[in-house]
Amino acid sequence: MLKTPKTKAGRFIRETLIVLTSAFxxxxxxxxxxxxxxxxxxxxxxxxxLITHFLPVSYSLVYYTLSMVVLIIAWITxxxxxxxxxxxxxxxxxxxxxxxxxxxxxxxxSPDPFLAAILIGLFYGIATGVGYIGGYSSGGxxxxxRVVKFKLFNHLxxxxxxxxxxxxxxxxxxxxxxxxxxxxxxxxxxxxxxxISLITVGYSGRFVQFDIIAxxxxxxxxxxxxxxxxxxxxxxxxVSRGEYTHEERRTLSVxxxxxxxxxxxxxxxxxxxxxxATVMSLTNVWGKRFQDINEADNT
Numbered sequence: 001m002l003k004t005p006k007t008k009a010g011r012f013i014r015e016t017l018i019v020l021t022s023a024f025x026x027x028x029x030x031x032x033x034x035x036x037x038x039x040x041x042x043x044x045x046x047x048x049x050l051i052t053h054f055l056p057v058s059y060s061l062v063y064y065t066l067s068m069v070v071l072i073i074a075w076i077t078x079x080x081x082x083x084x085x086x087x088x089x090x091x092x093x094x095x096x097x098x099x100x101x102x103x104x105x106x107x108x109x110s111p112d113p114f115l116a117a118i119l120i121g122l123f124y125g126i127a128t129g130v131g132y133i134g135g136y137s138s139g140g141x142x143x144x145x146r147v148v149k150f151k152l153f154n155h156l157x158x159x160x161x162x163x164x165x166x167x168x169x170x171x172x173x174x175x176x177x178x179x180x181x182x183x184x185x186x187x188x189x190x191x192x193x194x195x196i197s198l199i200t201v202g203y204s205g206r207f208v209q210f211d212i213i214a215x216x217x218x219x220x221x222x223x224x225x226x227x228x229x230x231x232x233x234x235x236x237x238x239v240s241r242g243e244y245t246h247e248e249r250r251t252l253s254v255x256x257x258x259x260x261x262x263x264x265x266x267x268x269x270x271x272x273x274x275x276x277a278t279v280m281s282l283t284n285v286w287g288k289r290f291q292d293i294n295e296a297d298n299t
Contacts (some may be wrong), residue, residue, distance in 0.1 A: 045140075053177070061094075
């Protein structure tokens, strides 16, 4: 897991790189792939494409206007704290769109709708996934979905609300453009969702709870020392009793990333093959070194 820099300068550089990387991938694919190939998608790009199809206005100007509208809605409904993470990408995206609009370049040498759909999904996935790592929102349907969840349907997942919005945008696109383009947009959405999942899970988007019952106190101490010093994760323990053997042993609990759990598993298998271990997926983890418990629930 990438660690947040401790210095103010380090954090600023990290945040800047996240914003620029997300904005670059998200905006470049719209100008150099989506528009030249006559494609569309869900989200804010899909809405902007629908508007520019009927009105002879700049794509970047439409995108910027829509982003500012979403920003105002988020400010009114969710407060200033929520808006801070939207402002950076809300400004960076349109600026890069404007720059790329004035560059005569197309990513594909010849029109290829299927390849374009894959590329759009790949680039959108990278842009959104990287943004999620930094806790940023692009000011699009992802932000609107959080507003709807916050104000109306707190019991629903943000991802499900956003998907419903994107499906509606793609359905409208089928009537405005044609059915084939709408079908390609669905491919784009599927690829983007997969890439986002790979980025967030591989980074720190999901955590697991690894419980280990060592075969002896000595092995338990050895595993604890490894997790604390080599994996750099906290360990909690409690005494558990096996009702079949009536033996009491210490159970170690570690909250970590999936990648770290594999590392711990290999170590435990080497030093204590007679131990008992379980792993459970966790939806959210709040606390020190994880998510701030005061932040909005984005799941």
